[in-house]
Amino acid sequence: MPLNDRLVSIVTPAYKAEQVVAETIRSVQAQSYPHWEMLVVEDGSPDGTADVVAGFSVADPRVRLIRQENAGPAMARQKALDHACGRYIAFLDSDDLWLPEKLERQLAFMARQQAAFTYTAFRRIRADGSGLGHLIEVPQQMTYRQLLGNTAIATSTVLVDRAATGEFRMTKTYYDDFVLWLGILKSGHVAYGLNEDLMRYRVMGGSVSRNKLKSARMVWHTFREVENLS
Numbered sequence: 001m002p003l004n005d006r007l008v009s010i011v012t013p014a015y016k017a018e019q020v021v022a023e024t025i026r027s028v029q030a031q032s033y034p035h036w037e038m039l040v041v042e043d044g045s046p047d048g049t050a051d052v053v054a055g056f057s058v059a060d061p062r063v064r065l066i067r068q069e070n071a072g073p074a075m076a077r078q079k080a081l082d083h084a085c086g087r088y089i090a091f092l093d094s095d096d097l098w099l100p101e102k103l104e105r106q107l108a109f110m111a112r113q114q115a116a117f118t119y120t121a122f123r124r125i126r127a128d129g130s131g132l133g134h135l136i137e138v139p140q141q142m143t144y145r146q147l148l149g150n151t152a153i154a155t156s157t158v159l160v161d162r163a164a165t166g167e168f169r170m171t172k173t174y175y176d177d178f179v180l181w182l183g184i185l186k187s188g189h190v191a192y193g194l195n196e197d198l199m200r201y202r203v204m205g206g207s208v209s210r211n212k213l214k215s216a217r218m219v220w221h222t223f224r225e226v227e228n229l230s
Contacts, residue, residue, distance in 0.1 A: 001163060008085030008103055010038040013076030017094035020202065023129070024094055025056050025063055027200075033103035038063045039080035040094070044070030049094075074176035078169060089160045091177065096156035097200040105158050109194045116164030117184055117191040120157040122199035123143075124142040127200070136201075138193035144185035153181055153191065157199045165189060 010028060014021055021040070028038050042050040042065060068079055070125070081089065088107070092098065110118050115226070124133035128132040138152050155177045162168075165187070169180045185191060 003086050003087040004035075005087045005163070005230060006035040006161070007085035008033070008088040008090050008107075009080070009084035010036055010090045011077050012038060012040045013043055013073040013080070013082040013093050014040050014053065014094040015045045015050050015070070015073070015076070016047050017045065017049045018052055020095040022052050022056070024092065024097060025053070027097040027099075028063075028092070029060060030087070030100045030104050031098065032101050032105065036062060036103065037086060038064060038088075038092075039083055040064065041066045041068060041076040041079045043068060043072070043076040048137040055098050072172065073152065074152070074170045074172045077176065079226040081168075081170065084214060087161060088162050089162060091158045092156045095202040095204060097202070098156070103159075103197040105196060105198065106194055109192070110159065110161060113192045115192040116161045116189045118159050118179075118194055119153045119191060120194045120198045121196055122154050122157055122201050122217050124201045124203050127202060127204050132200075135197055138194050140193055140195075142185065142193070144182060144193045146189070147185055150165070151178070152193070153178075154201055156201065160184065190203060191192050 011022070016079055025038065028036065039144060040063065042053060050065060050067060053063065053065045057095055057142050068076065075119045090103065106120060119138060121138050125131060128219045139150065142150065142153065165184055168180060168184060170176050173179055181191065
């Protein structure tokens with residue numbers, strides 16, 4: 001099936017997101033760029049996540065609910081990719097938020113840079129949405145080698161042009177997003193950073209990224225087992 005050149009397919013895995021996913025969806029609906037589809041994959045969540053998303057999908061057909069048995073975020077993202085019709089793939093976690101001009105400004109930036117892969121600056125917020133943090137600025141660009149020593153790319157800021165990269169798939173591993181970025185850049189692409197405040201990263205109390213020791217161990221595992229580095 002040919003890709004829709006104007007369409008941005010937004011990949012959103014959702015698990016136990018009943019309390020936050022509505023605000024995430026509303027931040028997409030508020031985008032100044034209207035040509036998008038939001039693929040929310042409900043990953044066997046035991047709460048009311050699916051019901052919340054279904055309510056939005058009835059009123060706005062651009063919001064699509066996809067359900068699967070619990071398989072983790074990597075497979076949820078892959079399920080969304082399997083259904084995506086857009087030339088552009090954006091990643092947005094179910095607890096994060098976009099500012100209204102995120103897609104419009106990032107797409108214009110990609111066109112200027114002739115870039116296949118871009119990411120943006122962002123700010124952190126608390127779990128309840130309060131406490132706006134300082135701007136997390138990003139490097140102007142990142143190669144594969146540079147990314148190995150830098151985790152500056154926040155998942156919910158990434159936008160990829162599939163017409164340039166070709167099709168790609170998620171790997172079922174702890175840092176599936178990071179592994180995907182490495183794979184795209186390893187093929188010769190460069191990631192370009194747009195240093196504009198366009199995303200809100202919600203810091204959840206139980207977030208895996210909060211466990212720094214485990215995170216460091218899994219980054220090492222990624223380098224050793226996935227990238228085959230010494």
